[in-house]
Amino acid sequence: MEDPKLLNYLETFVSAKRLQRFEEVLHWRTRYLTVVMEDVYHQHNASAVIRSADIFGIQDVHLVEDRFSDRLDKKIALGAQKWTNIHKHSSTEECIKSLRGQGFSIIATTSKPEAKTIEQIPIDQKMAFVFGTEKEGLSEDALAKADELLHIPMVGFTESLNVSVAVAIVLHQITKKLHSSGQNWQLSKEEKAVIRADWIKKSIKNIDKIVARFQEGM
């Protein structure tokens, strides 16, 4: 955890308006839900997914980078990912194992019509929604290891939704349901403090110099 004196010092570099915004956003932030994306090929999809996560209050996004590892680093646009925690994994198996260890139910999104709809997914446990690549859909690993299969009903000729669109539909609907439920989905006071400190640092230009100056003055 951050030195409280340093944090107090750093706060003086951030406007009151912005600090107020942090409180509002933290109020709605959750780690009860998370998103896992298997290899994402198109840049605008990866950045759109992170943007949707931020918009619907999801703090953590997990990216599996089996094949395009050099791509993603370069390609994720600056912006919303500054305010979310991006976790990188080298395989779907490892990612799922890690999330299950943290108590998440693994929900794989598919186009199979026998899968559950969003309304039918139980929300009494933390949920990790796993999305596949645009071209191939979810990997066998993800499908085999999932606790639940989810699909979004479609009634046209087109057989799949753009992945960033599918993520947004799921997050929009599930967060709405969660917010009106009795589940304990909000961040703890401690989690909020850590994230708030991170956001403060990310809001300050020349943060390294400012921290160094503070430490010299001690």
Added chain:
Amino acid sequence: MEDPKLLNYLETFVSAKRLQRFEEVLHWRTRYLTVVMEDVYHQHNASAVIRSADIFGIQDVHLVEDRFSDRLDKKIALGAQKWTNIHKHSSTEECIKSLRGQGFSIIATTSKPEAKTIEQIPIDQKMAFVFGTEKEGLSEDALAKADELLHIPMVGFTESLNVSVAVAIVLHQITKKLHSSGQNWQLSKEEKAVIRADWIKKSIKNIDKIVARFQEGM
């Protein structure tokens, strides 16, 4: 309306499986809802919106092309728009006037939090959802002339959803509500027949030659 003999002849060029698919898709098609997009700058957004319209069963998409008229023609990707009717308009004003004349309630999407949420929008009248450009949002014309203002609640730092994502969220939720309502949202028998004939023609390669051959044989 199509010559029934020609139509019977053309049907012989389309597989039974495909004709069956047409019936399934027509069952869910609606003209009770439509989407209007003001100047859409990015190609992938325009094609993603048309794709979402197809996926959620919306037959008509309206595009207003004040400024980028040469862009859109070239830029809309082949695919889903084959199965939807794309209507082009030279101004938002003209488009809204025309839709209102057809009995549509005009619903403008905005980021204003005082606007209604999707659940609060009445569905007892045909609905046209108007979406603005990514950069500037809706035009003053659209906002001033709307019957209802709609917004999607957002709780993060990012202040706007990608337009194609916003369209998909709205269509997903409103079609779900409509399908479980008592509204008469389905196409009439006559409308289905016209659209079916159009799809049959679009499914046949060298349609012009085949129609010519039929007409010579008469």
